[in-house]
Amino acid sequence: MENNQEELASIKENLDEDYLTRAKAAAYVVEKNPGVLGSVEELRNLAALLDVDELHVTEADGIIRYSSVPKYVGLDFHNGRQMRGFLPILDSDSEDMHIIQEAQPNTAEAKMMKYVGVSRKGVKGLVQVGLEPVRQMEAQERNTYDYIFDRFPTDVGEEFFAMDVDSGKIVAHTGKSGDIDELEGYGLESLKTCKAGAYRTMDDGLECYVVTRAYEDVLIGAYKDKATLYHTFWKNILLTFIYLLAVEAIAVLLLNYLVKQKVVSGIHKIRDHLSEITKGGLDTKVEVGGAPEFEDLSNGINRMVKSVVSSSDRISKIIAMSQIPLAAFEYQNDMDYVFVTSKLGELLGMDADMLERYTKDPEAFLHMIQVFMESAVENEKDVYYAGAQRYVRIHFTIEDAGYYGAVTDATREMLDKRKMLYENNHDQLTGLSRYPHFKQKASQILGSLNDDEICACVMMDLDAFKKINDTYGHDVGDRYLQEFAQIMKELPKEHCLVARRSGDEFCIFAYGYRQEDEIRAMLDNFWKVLQSKAISLTEGTECMISASGGYVCTSDRKTGLTCLFQQADAALYEVKRTNKGHYEL
DSSP: OHHHHHHHHHHHHHHHHHHHHHHHHHHHHHHHOGGGGGOHHHHHHHHHHHTOSEEEEEOTTOBEEEESSGGGTTOBTTSSHHHHTTHHHHHOOOTTOEEEOOSEEOTTTOOEEEEEEEEOSSSSSEEEEEEOOHHHHHHHHTTSHHHHHHTOOOOTTEEEEEEETTTOOEEEESSOHHHHHHHHHHOHHHHHTTTTOEEEEOTTSOEEEEEEEEETTEEEEEEEEHHHHHHHHHHHHHHHHHHHHHHHHHHHHHHHHHHHTTHHHHHHHHHHHHHHHHTTOTTOOOOOOSSHHHHHHHHHHHHHHHHHHHHHHHHHHHHHHHTOOEEEEEEETTOSSOEEOTTHHHHHTOOHHHHHHHHTOHHHHHHHHHHHTTSBOTTOTTEEEEETTEEEEEEEEEETTEEEEEEEEOHHHHHHHHHHHHHHHBOTTTOOEEHHHHHHHHHHHHHTOOTTOEEEEEEEEETTHHHHHHHHOHHHHHHHHHHHHHHHHTSOTTTEEEEEEETTEEEEEEEEESSHHHHHHHHHHHHHHHHTOEEEEETTEEEEOOEEEEEEEEOOTTSOHHHHHHHHHHHHHHHHHHOTTSEEO
8 A cells, every 4th residue: 555655656746747847848839939829720739749638828817818629718717616726827926836736627527637837938827738647547546445455465264354444344355245244243443452463253153363453544454264374374484494404505515615616716806807897907808717617707708898898989980970969978986087989079179189188087077077067058958158159968977986978069959049039039121129029128127127227118100101112112111121220229239129019110118227318318319310311212312211209218117018118109199290200208
């Protein structure tokens, strides 16, 4: 029973960790690729990829907006005891909040499910995955008394039982059904007195020896009839005595034989040779005579060492031939050098002479690896800088017997990842931040605003841009947008976030200022540059870039970013109506 409980706890712990990892992976995909939410098929593919049965995504109101199970869309987490269990995630401001529920009937269909929920990143809401906990349910079934007692082995005349301590009823039994009534007839209190063992007489006059022990909510007992008990007892004593005599006689004869054959001397020689091999002397030959067995053992060890050396060489050559950017190293405490494969120097940026010096000094080699691992790449597991635009992934383990690890080239992976991240967060035409990325960064800055600082949200719209597009074509219009974006990029980066909102709409988030006059001076200079920038529309035709803007200032970090941009939008519309080409509060 205790083993089953430990197994059940271990399965639950492992499954909880596994399910939480899948939920976090789903949240990561939703954050990085929100377009997946627009398609049930995409959500089903994601659920299949993560090996989960259900995938649900909500926003701040707790209503399922997106789901791999369409019939669950619209369900409210405020309804139903099982769904309400995830409301603390929506109430929390932490993006690392998560909840792992025990297996239970779900709110929608009363189907036995296990759900795990995590906070969404950058957006208020939660991501939930659901799985049918088959392994956990099977383990719980194996933990029932009927299951255990049905498979419990018993000797002749021996039976086991379990009695409920509340009702006095037998809940499990290995013997005949008739014995159940007799055991229940003794009563719970009578059987409890058999803790140290006691005789009880059955209705048929058969005298049995009974032993019981309380365990959780049951009384577990065993009983055996008296005749079988004593017969087995004396038989076991006799057999044990005979076995001991036989073992002693064999041991004496065997020891005498081994001593005569100088076993101890031969073993010592083999041990010494193996010690030399372990320290790195792979050219050591084991030659121990005196007995055919020792000669065979010596030859076998020599063949094994030769095979190990040959296998290591072949593996190193195969890795080198395959052009896989992979290297490995190993050191054992009784070795005089560090074993490395050929590509290690190339991956770590060391020439052959430097690598050879390190391999001959295991302590210096360990220090070199640890220094490498101090330059970790932020938000990347096991990835480290290896030079300009070069990255390596190092898997490293230190044990009592030594250390070992593997190094792979992660440069292509990291460059591709950074390129993809940049493209996802920046407008392809202008190179400015996309609006969602801009809002995320601006919200973080606004939330951490110092008491003596102010910030400003500026909304801008290009004047007569549609006319330029219609008159001179979209290529000219695109160049007009790019020229305007270039002027925005020249704003002080330590004070300004800039983004293209959509079409000919742009926005600025100014921060790190202490007076509104400083912000107005920055905007005055920006509009002065605009009014001096001539754009060639066609050969011989030029125009100045004209833009209207509205802005709003605040020093309250609790003010919502959406509210600020709405106020800036209102100011922009007023400028467009009354004084185009300028900006106003």
